[in-house]
Amino acid sequence: MEARIIGLKGCGKTTLVAALAEGRGEGHIATVHVGDPRVRVLSDIFKPRKTTYAELKVREVAWPEASARKGEMERYLDALAGGHVYLHVIRAFDSPVLGESARPEVDLAELDHEFLLFDLIRVERAFERAKKAPLPDMGKKALTRCQELLESETPLREAEFDEAQLASIRGYQFLTLTPQLLLVNTKSDSAWQGSSLEPAARGRRILAFPFVDALEVARLSAEEQEEYAAALGLPGPAAEVVAQAAFAQLGLISFLTTGSDEVRAWPIRAGETAREAAGAIHSDIQRGFIRAEVVSYEDFMKHGGNMKACRDAGCLRIEGKDYIVADGDIINFRFNV
Ligand SMILES: Nc1nc2c(ncn2[C@@H]2O[C@H](COP(=O)(O)OP(=O)(O)O)[C@@H](O)[C@H]2O)c(=O)[nH]1
Ligand SMILES: [Mg+2]
Known part of the structure; x- marks a missing residue:
């Protein structure tokens, strides 16, 4: 999934990239892991060689300078292309750089x-x-x-x-x-009174937090992040909160695959069938689709994280190509090519 960070000059786009990147950023681009506790738990159970979270690729698109707008505008529009969602940053702090409240x-x-x-x-x-x-x-x-x-x-x-x-x-x-998420970059030390933005948001989700604080949190170790985010009144580490909200705004869900090789979350659109979901992994699996063996994450955990126990209890289901995949389904595809 590709996101573009948009917003006027000085609103905090670059700061957001840094906060989302947690050290994995390259200036204006970052790859954000969509935090999914289910993947963490499954990874503990299966101890796979590889654990793969869903990813959100973010890229800052700088607002063109007024003086050079004509030529830069085309470049601006090119940079926006390919974004599945826009993270629209709004400045709610008085900017000393811009000299504007x-x-x-x-x-x-x-x-x-x-x-x-x-x-x-x-x-x-x-x-x-x-x-x-x-x-x-x-x-x-x-x-x-x-x-x-x-x-x-x-x-x-x-x-x-x-x-x-x-x-x-x-x-x-x-x-x-293109769907948008509104990210309000608030003042660090005061409560955000967000209600005035509601009407203009017109159904777009609003997340408000001080980016500078989020950046401080992002520099900490994974263990410390939750705690410090809470202490600063943030809903969580920025990467987690923003990625989850972006996925929700896009109507995406995840199904899961497990094994000793890899535990992985696969994002798909809500409402996709088993056969379409198979295509997220590989076109061969979609083409040669025979059936899907499905157990919900909840059922799997209820049965001690044991596939055989799920089978014995009858909650490991055999589903056909038209089955509508649910969020958190653990799926094993049978296919033949
Ligand atoms: N007070 C305050 N300043 C911020 C915050 N976020 C960014 N800034 C400052 O605002 C300026 C512009 O930020 P930047 O991320 O480069 O904005 P961009 O032009 O949208 O990329 C920088 O000097 C930042 O340090 C914030 O949350 N609070
Ligand atoms: Mg910038």
Whole structure:
């Protein structure tokens, strides 16, 4: 999963990358492990050679300088492409660097407005091109609908599109179609009064914490992180909290695979079938899918973390290709290629 960190200049994007990276960052890029206690427990039971958590790749996209905006804008848009989710950072501390006091509502409205404008420009360009190479009816209809939404200042992610419509607009890479998480960078020493951002959040999840404190916590050992996060009033280590919220915002769940080789969490979209889930591991397993042997993490732990006990108790289920995978399913795929 790819995330892009967006936000105006000086809001704390680089600080966030550092806090998320826990030492694994490279400047503007970091790979975040999605903390999953189930993976930790299973790893203790199976003692595999390798333990693999779901990953969120994050990349900071710097806000273009006003003076150089024209040329930089294209680069900005290129850098946003490929992001499955935007982590939208909002400054809620008075910035000595910028010489500006906190104005989170204004900043949020500004970037939201810019994104609507970018998308409107894309719609207009698409209609321009359609004069030379006409669009199919479906494409024209979908594009017109996007235009109406954007002109009424509705981000496209708030609209319901059916699969066919989505297919015809996906290629335009509209910025407002991408889900967002709002990350409020708060003042260290005072309680955050977040209610004023709620209306403008329009359904986006809000996480608020002081990034500088989160960065301090991230520099500690794994054992110390939980404790110090709590002491600073943070909901947890930033990497864990942000990655989990991003996955939730995207409607992702994880199924698990176990063995002496590897214990691993595999993120998939909620609602995917066993056969689709198999494809997350390897296209061969999807192609040669025979059946899935499934036990829920809860049942597995209820039976002492023992697969044979699960089988004897009848809670190791045999499921077919259309089975809808549940979060925390431990799955062994049978396949034949
Ligand atoms: N007081 C305070 N300053 C911060 C915080 N986060 C970042 N800063 C400072 O704000 C400035 C800009 O931060 P930076 O992460 O580079 O912002 P970016 O432009 O969005 O990448 C730096 O001088 C940071 O030290 C914060 O949580 N509290
Ligand atoms: Mg920066």
